[in-house]
Amino acid sequence: MVPVIECMEVIPVAGYDSMLLNQAGAHGPFFTRNIVVMTDSSGFTGVGEVPGGEVITRRLESCIPLVEGQPIGRYKDILLACNDHLTASLRDQGALGAETAHAQIFKKVTNALAGIEAPLLDLLGKHLEVPVASLLGDGQVRTSVRFLAYLFYIGDRTKTDLPYLAGDDDSDAWGRIRREPALTPDAIVREAEAARERYGFHDFKLKGGVFPGEEEVKAVRALKERFPQARITLDPNGCWSLDEAIRLCGDLGGVLAYAEDPCGAEGVFSGRETMAEFHRITGLATATNMVDTDWREMKAAIRLDSVTIPLADPHFWTMQGAVRVAQLCHDMDLTWGVHSNNHFDISLAMVAHCAAAAPGRVNACDTHYIWQDGQHLGTTAPCFKDGCLEVPRDCVGLGIEIDRAKLEAAHRLYVENGCGTRDDAAAMQFIVPGWRYDPKRPALVR
Ligand code: GKR
Ligand code: MG
Numbered sequence: 001m002v003p004v005i006e007c008m009e010v011i012p013v014a015g016y017d018s019m020l021l022n023q024a025g026a027h028g029p030f031f032t033r034n035i036v037v038m039t040d041s042s043g044f045t046g047v048g049e050v051p052g053g054e055v056i057t058r059r060l061e062s063c064i065p066l067v068e069g070q071p072i073g074r075y076k077d078i079l080l081a082c083n084d085h086l087t088a089s090l091r092d093q094g095a096l097g098a099e100t101a102h103a104q105i106f107k108k109v110t111n112a113l114a115g116i117e118a119p120l121l122d123l124l125g126k127h128l129e130v131p132v133a134s135l136l137g138d139g140q141v142r143t144s145v146r147f148l149a150y151l152f153y154i155g156d157r158t159k160t161d162l163p164y165l166a167g168d169d170d171s172d173a174w175g176r177i178r179r180e181p182a183l184t185p186d187a188i189v190r191e192a193e194a195a196r197e198r199y200g201f202h203d204f205k206l207k208g209g210v211f212p213g214e215e216e217v218k219a220v221r222a223l224k225e226r227f228p229q230a231r232i233t234l235d236p237n238g239c240w241s242l243d244e245a246i247r248l249c250g251d252l253g254g255v256l257a258y259a260e261d262p263c264g265a266e267g268v269f270s271g272r273e274t275m276a277e278f279h280r281i282t283g284l285a286t287a288t289n290m291v292d293t294d295w296r297e298m299k300a301a302i303r304l305d306s307v308t309i310p311l312a313d314p315h316f317w318t319m320q321g322a323v324r325v326a327q328l329c330h331d332m333d334l335t336w337g338v339h340s341n342n343h344f345d346i347s348l349a350m351v352a353h354c355a356a357a358a359p360g361r362v363n364a365c366d367t368h369y370i371w372q373d374g375q376h377l378g379t380t381a382p383c384f385k386d387g388c389l390e391v392p393r394d395c396v397g398l399g400i401e402i403d404r405a406k407l408e409a410a411h412r413l414y415v416e417n418g419c420g421t422r423d424d425a426a427a428m429q430f431i432v433p434g435w436r437y438d439p440k441r442p443a444l445v446r
Contacts, residue, residue, distance in 0.1 A: 002071045003040035003127055008119075010060040011035045012052060013410035014419045015375045016165040017342055018179050019155035023209025023237040023443055024102065025424030026155045026431065029164040031342035032419045034060055035377065035410075037402060038119040040072060044126045047402050048118030049346035050315050051105050052414075053421035059086055059112035067116060072127060075120040082116050083109060102422055105316070108294065114318045118350050118398070121319065125397035132398050133356035133391050137323035144388045145355040148203035148231075148364035149195035150340070151223075152371075153210045154182040160430040163417075169374060174198040178371060185219040189226050195370055201387040202230060203364035205260070209236035210443050213248040224255045231257035231364065238264025238290050239442055242274040246281050258285035258309055258363075264439065272297070276306035287311055287363070289339030298325070302332070309363055311339035314354045315347065326358030337363035344410075345369070345376040348389070349398040356391040377410060379403045 013035050020027040032052025039045050050056055063082045070078050086109035105111050118132075125132045133140040157164035157179070169175030173194035182191055192204050204223055208216040213236065220234045238261040240248065245262035252259075262278055264271040271291035279286045287309035292301040293316055301307040312325035326336040336358050338351050348369050355365055369382065376382060378400040382389060391399070413419070428435040432446050 002073045003042040003044065003123070004069060004071050005038050005040050005067055005123070007039045008064045008067045009037045010057055010064070011037065011407060011411050012054075012057050012414050012419070013344070013377070013407065014052070014414035014417060015342070015344060015372050015410060016168070018152075018371055019157045019160070019164055019427060020152040020207070020371065021155050021210045021443060022152065022207050022424065023239050023439075024437055025426070025428035025435065025443060027342070027424060028427045029162045030413065030417055030419050031372075032414060032422065033342075033344060033347070034115060035344075035346065035407060036060060036115045036119050037407075038067065038123060040123050042127065044123055045402055046119030046122035046126070047346050047398065047400055048115045048122070049344055049350065050115035051111050051341060052419070053105075055106050055421065056112050056115070059089070059109070060115050062086075062089065063112070063116055072120060072123045075124060078120060079113065079117055083113055086112055104293065108316055110316050110318050110321065114315050114350075117318050117320065118346070122397040122400075129396050131356070131391060131393065131395040132319070132353040136319060136354060136357035137327055138357070138359065140356050140391070140393065141359050142356050143391055143393060145352045145391060146203070146364040146388050147201065147367050147384065148205050148387075149192060149199065149201035149370065150205050150207065150366055150368055151188055151191050151195070152182070152207045153188070154178075154180065155427070155431055156181040160427060162427060162430070172198055174370070185215075185222040188219045189222050192223055192227065196227070199370060199384040199387060201384075203232070203257075203387065204230055205233045205235060205366060208234045208442070209239045212442060212445055213240055213244060217248050217252065220252070220255055233258050233260050233287065235260035236442065237261050238271055239440055241440070242266055242277055245278050249278075249282050249284060253283065256284060258287050260287040260311070261290045262286070264290065272301050272304050272306040276304040279306060279308065285309055287337055289313060293317075298328075307334075309335050309337045311337045311366065313339040314350050315341075319350055319354050322354045323357045326354070326360070326362065330360035335361055335363055338365040340366040340368050342368045342372060344372065345378050345382050346398070346400055348382055349400050352389045352391050353398060375410075377403060377406050
């Protein structure tokens with residue numbers, strides 16, 4: 001008998017975060033996600049995780065009638081029905097309020113759809129006793145997935161009255177460093193050393209767009225000096241002008257493996273056009289999670305040759321979509337990568353399974369998980385070895401058994417702290433009173 005989905009739960013949750021700085025401001029003490037749990041008539045549970053906030057919670061809840069009562073073998077029909085329903089309701093909602101740094105998440109139905117797709121694939125994998133990776137694309141192509149150390153400048157939490165976590169992990173340098181201020185090139189190198197020591201990463205990404213570009217270039221140069229073999233990237237989220245990006249990165253060929261969103265839309269030129277010019281003039285590979293985020297944008301990016309590394313986050317491409325991007329990259333002389341936001345272990349597994357089905361040469365995947373390490377929602381903690389996660393061929397589904405007590409605690413954290421949609425401008429007010437988001441300026445250039 002093919003199992004039927006008996007119940008779909010949507011659970012908004014929160015976890016603790018550090019005061020990570022980025023072009024949109026400073027991370028608050030909590031990050032939020034929406035977790036979806038489906039239970040089928042065989043007693044299996046399937047799980048999925050997508051970005052947080054009430055908009056996505058409501059969108060997911062509105063899909064429950066289209067999911068419950070359906071056999072898992074009909075997962076593609078279920079996803080088609082949910083996609084049609086979400087697309088129609090998005091059209092009805094009209095304008096979605098103010099343009100913020102993260103508005104993009106709400107403009108796509110995929111961020112909710114991926115939360116339905118993941119538990120369906122997880123259930124199917126459990127029923128068929130195969131990993132989710134083997135249900136994606138042409139199937140599983142690797143068992144070891146490489147991730148990078150995602151480094152951030154860290155603000156001084158003691159300058160705020162917000163309930164940031166501190167002293168939660170004294171087990172090693174990484175545990176101590178990740179909650180303390182890091183605002184200089186030396187501090188970034190220490191972060192990298194600590195992350196490398198705990199997780200074994202070989203690749204590093206610095207989240208830029210915080211200080212003037214020259215200062216951030218000093219930090220990536222210092223990283224390269226300390227780790228000459230490492231692949232390194234810098235991501236100012238498109239806030240530098242094209243001229244500035246060329247000036248800053250023009251001679252970083254031996255330092256950066258690729259430049260991520262070095263510049264963005266400018267005057268009458270789109271971000272894809274400025275990125276194309278940057279790529280042509282500097283010769284650097286270009287990655288993005290900002291201007292090549294769906295198939296229409298992909299077509300424009302390919303025509304212009306502006307992006308050589310599309311960072312196909314399964315949360316905004318769906319898992320199957322992200323693997324389709326990987327297949328296209330493989331066939332079209334591009335290389336695939338993955339973008340991330342703060343997340344729990346379920347999203348980490350979603351990314352790992354996509355990467356395990358991504359053919360060809362791929363870049364180390366982004367993950368914020370190291371900032372959340374210790375807060376997993378599954379019964380066992382993910383374990384990086386030599387910078388990689390394993391996706392064994394005998395794994396079933398996503399390989400996660402949800403821990404109900406942990407899930408409930410993360411939900412309580414969300415409710416008791418009045419959490420909702422991410423707002424990095426709020427914590428930034430403590431550092432720069434009256435601070436406002438400006439897509440064309442680094443956060444601390446005010
Ligand atoms: O977590 O602050 C952050 C990042 O800036 C995130 O919001 C970005 O979406 O990681 C992302 C990126 O690569 O641009
Ligand atoms: Mg980025």
